[in-house]
Amino acid sequence: MDALKRLDATGVPLLLARIVVGFVFLSYGIEKVSDPLAFLKSIKNYDLLPLEPTWFINSIAVILPFTEIVCGLALLSGIGLRAGGAITSLMLMAFTPAVYLLGNSLVGTTAEFDSLCKVIADCGCGSGEIPICNKLLENCGMLILSLWATFSMSGKFRGGLST
Amino acid sequence: MNVENHEGENSSLANDGSSGGLSKSCCCGSVVKSALVIVALSSFLALTTNTLRSSGSIDLSRNYFRTLQAPVNPVQEQDSNGNNPEINSTANTGENISDQDTTSGQEEAQPDDGIQRLTFEDVHDHFMTAEEMVGMGESIVAFVDARVRDQYEEGHIPGALWLYHYESGDLIDALRPQLEMAFFIIVYCNGGDCEDSLYLAADLGSLYGLPPENIYVYEGGLNEWKERDMPVVTGSEAR
Numbered sequence: 001m002d003a004l005k006r007l008d009a010t011g012v013p014l015l016l017a018r019i020v021v022g023f024v025f026l027s028y029g030i031e032k033v034s035d036p037l038a039f040l041k042s043i044k045n046y047d048l049l050p051l052e053p054t055w056f057i058n059s060i061a062v063i064l065p066f067t068e069i070v071c072g073l074a075l076l077s078g079i080g081l082r083a084g085g086a087i088t089s090l091m092l093m094a095f096t097p098a099v100y101l102l103g104n105s106l107v108g109t110t111a112e113f114d115s116l117c118k119v120i121a122d123c124g125c126g127s128g129e130i131p132i133c134n135k136l137l138e139n140c141g142m143l144i145l146s147l148w149a150t151f152s153m154s155g156k157f158r159g160g161l162s163t
Numbered sequence: 164m165n166v167e168n169h170e171g172e173n174s175s176l177a178n179d180g181s182s183g184g185l186s187k188s189c190c191c192g193s194v195v196k197s198a199l200v201i202v203a204l205s206s207f208l209a210l211t212t213n214t215l216r217s218s219g220s221i222d223l224s225r226n227y228f229r230t231l232q233a234p235v236n237p238v239q240e241q242d243s244n245g246n247n248p249e250i251n252s253t254a255n256t257g258e259n260i261s262d263q264d265t266t267s268g269q270e271e272a273q274p275d276d277g278i279q280r281l282t283f284e285d286v287h288d289h290f291m292t293a294e295e296m297v298g299m300g301e302s303i304v305a306f307v308d309a310r311v312r313d314q315y316e317e318g319h320i321p322g323a324l325w326l327y328h329y330e331s332g333d334l335i336d337a338l339r340p341q342l343e344m345a346f347f348i349i350v351y352c353n354g355g356d357c358e359d360s361l362y363l364a365a366d367l368g369s370l371y372g373l374p375p376e377n378i379y380v381y382e383g384g385l386n387e388w389k390e391r392d393m394p395v396v397t398g399s400e401a402r
Contacts, residue, residue, distance in 0.1 A: 033212070035219060036213070036219060036220070036221050037219055037221065037329040037330075040221060040227065040329075041329075041359075044227075044228055051226065051228050052226075054223075054224060054225060054226040054227075055223045055224060058221050058222070058223045058224075058225070058227075059223055061221055062209045062210065062213045062221050062223070063205055063206050063209040063210070065209070066205040066206070066208045066209035066212070067201070067202060067205040067206075067209075069205070070201050070204055070205045070208070071201060074201060080197045080200070080201055082194045082197065083194050083195075083196075083197030083198040083200070083201055084201065086194055086198055087198055087201060087202070150194075
C-alpha cells in the first residue's frame with residue numbers, strides 16, 4: 001500500500017490515467033456520435049437490453065456517446081475529474097462483461113473463431129473490428145486507470161480551473 | 164502528503180484520508196453531484212444534437228427492430244405473373260422446389276416469424292423475370308436494398324431501390340408508387356448476420372401498409388449474390 005501511495009503521490013499514474021482514458025473515451029465517443037444508427041445496431045446486437053419500451057434503447061444510443069465525450073473532456077481538463085473517472089469506471093464495468101459475452105457467443109460460429117481469443121468482432125465500442133481478447137485487456141487496463149483517476153489523492157497533474 | 168484542493172469533490176480526501184466519515188461522505192456527495200451534472204449535460208447535448216441533426220438521427224419513439232407477430236399465409240400469396248405457385252409455397256421455407264419432397268424436417272427449422280424468405284434460386288428467377296420486363300416498362304418485381312447509402316453505391320442488385328432501414332421513414336414516400344406496383348418486393352442487405360432486411364420487411368408490411376404477402380427477404384443477401392457471379396451495379400442510380 002505504501003508503494004502505491006508513493007506512486008500516487010508522484011502524480012504520474014493520475015496524469016497517465018487522465019490522458020489515456022480521456023483521449024480514448026473522447027475519440028470513441030466522437031466515432032459513435034458520427035453514426036448513432038450504427039451504434040444503435042451495435043447495442044441491439046448484444047441482446048442484453050430490452051427492446052421495449054423502444055425509447056429506452058434508443059435513448060441509450062443517443063446519450064451514451066455524449067456521456068463518453070463529456071467524461072473524456074472532464075478527464076483531460078481535470079474539471080469534474082473524480083466524477084468523470086467514476087462514470088468511466090462504471091461504464092467499463094458494464095461494457096467489459098458485455099464484450100466478453102458477445103465474444104463468447106461468437107465462438108464456434110465460424111471455423112476461425114474456435115476460441116475466444118481468435119474471435120475478431122466489432123464490439124460497437126468505436127474501435128472497429130479487433131480481437132475480442134485485446135479489447136478485454138484494453139478495457140481492464142482502462143478500468144484500472146479510471147479507478148485510479150477516481151480515487152487518486154495526488155495533488156499533482158489534477159488540472160481543473162485553479163492553478 | 165501535500166495535496167492541493169482543486170475542486171470541491173477533492174476536499175475531504177485531501178486531508179490525507181484522516182478526516183473521518185463525515186468529510187468522506189461529503190466528498191462522495193460532491194462526486195455524485197458532479198456525476199449527475201455530467202449526465203445531465205450529456206443528455207442535454209445528445210438530445211439537442213439528435214433533434215437538430217439533418218440525417219442519421221434516431222427517432223426515440225420508433226421501434227427499429229420490429230418483428231411480425233403472425234406468419235403470412237402462403238396460400239393467400241398473389242401469383243399475378245403466372246409463376247408456378249410452388250415457388251411461393253416454398254418461399255416461407257427457403258427451400259428449393261427440387262428439394263421439396265425431402266424438406267419436411269427442414270421446414271420446421273425455418274424461423275416462424277412471419278417473414279417470407281427466398282433462396283438464391285428463387286431470387287434468381289424473379290430477377291430474370293424483372294430483367295425481361297424492364298424493356299416492357301413494367302415492374303412487378305422490386306428489389307429493395309436495406310443497407311446504408313455508401314454500401315448501396317458500392318454495389319447493388321441491378322434495379323434495386325435504396326431504402327435504408329433506419330431512415331426508411333424519410334425515404335418510403337418517394338418509393339411507394341414503385342413498391343405498390345410490385346407483386347414481389349424482395350428486400351436484402353449483406354446477408355450473413357445482417358438483420359436489417361428482416362426488420363425492413365416487417366416495417367414495410369406493418370408500418371408502411373404494403374401487402375405483407377408481397378414482401379420477401381433474400382437472406383443470402385448481396386454477399387451470396389456476388390458469390391454466385393450475378394451482376395452488380397455501382398453508383399447511386401438503380402440501373
